[in-house]
Structures are given as structure tokens and as C-alpha cells.
Amino acid sequence: MYENGVAGTSTEDILKAARVSSPSQLYHYFGDKKALVQAVIEYQTEHVLGFQRPLLGRLDSFEGLQAWRDAVVRAQHARDCRGGCPLGSLAAELSDTDPQARARLVAGYAQWQDAIREGLRAMRERGALDADADPDRLALALLTALQGGLLMTQAHRDTTALETVLDAMIERIRCHATGRA
Amino acid sequence: MYENGVAGTSTEDILKAARVSSPSQLYHYFGDKKALVQAVIEYQTEHVLGFQRPLLGRLDSFEGLQAWRDAVVRAQHARDCRGGCPLGSLAAELSDTDPQARARLVAGYAQWQDAIREGLRAMRERGALDADADPDRLALALLTALQGGLLMTQAHRDTTALETVLDAMIERIRCHATGRA
């Protein structure tokens, strides 16, 4: 579903990928395709957070922020710039048509934003950021910029846009670096 | 297609929307659905640029940039935060599976980025921006941030993320304002 979209993934594709030879299995474990999609969203949320939390959890300096940026860029390179964001792709496809999916995606984004915010807050507590920096707003801006960067990466098959927008946001945050305001 | 996705839009839906009562018409004017999708991308590209160019063409100050931001936010409100970006939604759905669509989308983004760049360049020429500001990079960052903002708006049904990321980018550009570096 990540590779071909929800609509572009048939139950048969799923069975094949799961190396399972009967639809009854799928319908035994999931009520229907929508329920399966919900599970996919949960799975992808955990996957993304699993990747991001280690990097965000110990932000203490701009080097840490840069390391996060580099890891994200590298991850997209590693997958040939295909696929965009695991949550973003689903959000684009489902937000307007599947309310339950949208709700779960919003919840996923909230967790993600939390993780970023906590990282930035840690930075602030360690004195790398000014007291007037707003971790919540900066986290939302960073996450949003990242979503755009991942979408543009997918379209361009090139990480330039992602790098540029993340660098710009990090520069923006640097305006709040101690001893600069 | 903008509202329900390409996959979620049947030929019948199209006939109904066009108030036409025969598939033969569709296939007379378009070879197949993919060709129609190409036309939709072109149409949406023109639509977006038609909306953006007037705002971007006469950027001469930060007020102009702010006016652009406000117009974008208002436009999303006007459509109840549904639908995301006319190009971005298509990009998310088609980039990985339809190479021709991807090519056209990339071309559309290039035109869009051009328009933003020219606006920023005008700002620089009018002395609102430093000579060391790079309109090309800033334009790419701005467009990318906007894509993320529109996607998040669609998911959250709320323009906060869009506002926040655009404000952050504009602040970032303001770092290049004359008499500030």
C-alpha cells in the first residue's frame, strides 16, 4: 500500500505479499479492507516513530538536529526517493474519503510532533535554544516542512527539495540559538 | 479527481460531471484514462499558476509575501481544508506508478518555483532582500513548505500547520532582509 497506494493494492496482492493462499485468512483476521488499512496506518505510525524517536529523543544541539536531517535524507536515498512519507502518502489518499483513517493519521502526526517537540525542548533545556523559542510551533513547522520535502522528493526523485526545506527550517531555528536573538 | 483521487474517480463519474451521456465521447477526445489524467494535470497546473502568478508577480516587499501567505490560507479555508494541493495530491498518488504523470507534475512544479523565484528576485531588486539571498533556493524551500502545509491542512482539516510553516519560512527569509544580516 505504501508502494502502490491503497486503491492500487488488491486483496490478491496482499495475499501474495503475505504468502498466504486464501482470502478467508485475510477476512478472518480483518473485517474488511478498511480495517486492514487502519492496521497499516498503525503499523506505519509505529515504524516512523521507531525510526525517528532515537534521533529526536536525544537532541541536545544543532549537531543532533543536523544528524536527524541527514538520516532522513539518507533514508529517502536508500529507497530511491520512492514512496514519500509512510503517513503522508496515506494522508493524501485517504483524508478526504475515510474519516477513520484520517483520525488515525492525525493521531500519528500528533505523536510525531510530540517527539520533535520533546527533542527541541531538550535542546532548549540544555541551553542550545533561547527561552523564547516555542518548541511546539517549531516542531509543527519542522514536521510540516518535512512532509512537503518528502512529497517533493517522491515527485522529483531527488532529495534536493527535502534538503533545502529542512536546511531552511534548521536555519530558522538557529535564529533562536542562544546568543543570536 | 481532485476530490476523490484518480483511482476513486470512475469514467462514469466523469461523464456525469461533464453532463455527457456516452463513454464514446470520452474516448473520442481522450485515448484512455491516463491521457485524461494528463489533461487534468495540465489543467490543474494552469489553475494553480493562474491563482499564484498575480500574487507572486508583484512581490516587492514582505507585505506582498504576507499577502500571498494569507491568500493561500484563505483559499484552503474556503474549501473547508479539503483536497490539499491540486498538484500535490496528484503527485502523491501518481509519482511512483505513472512516469508520464510524474514528468508533467515535475514540469508544473518547475513553473511554480519559477514564479516564486521571480517574485523573490523582484523583492531583492527592489532592495527588500540582501544581495546574498538566493531566490532559487528560497523559492524551492517555500514551495516545498507549502506542499507540506497543504497536506497537513488536508489531514487536520485545519490550517494551523500551513500557517505555521509559512510563517516560519517567511521569518527565515526575513533573516535576509536588508539591514539585518
Place this chain on the structure above:
DNA sequence: CGGGAAATAGAATGTCAAGTCTAAAAACTC
């Protein structure tokens, strides 16, 4: 080992969508 519950197979159904085909209507040309 034996009997009940859970899991799996695989065929089958119904729906819907993309695209085709034949023929009729309109428009254009001379």
C-alpha cells in the same frame, strides 16, 4: 487418542469499472 474450536483452502458470487462496437445524429463541404 478424540472431539471441539480455530485456521486455511479454494471455488464462487456479485459488483463495478475500463474500454469497445454499432449505429444514429450533427456538422460541414461542395
Place this chain on the structure above:
DNA sequence: GAGTTTTTAGACTTGACATTCTATTTCCCG
């Protein structure tokens, strides 16, 4: 206004896909 081309109707074909059903197998527990 006859003949030709373009455009439109509308039925039809084909295939795919989500979901269901019946039957069989496997597992679990005493």
C-alpha cells in the same frame, strides 16, 4: 441538398476486485 466526416448514443464485453461460502485441515486440551 447529397455525400462525407465528425460527434454522440447506448448497449455490450471483458476483466478485476472485494467479499462470501463450504469444506477441509490443523491445533488445542483433556
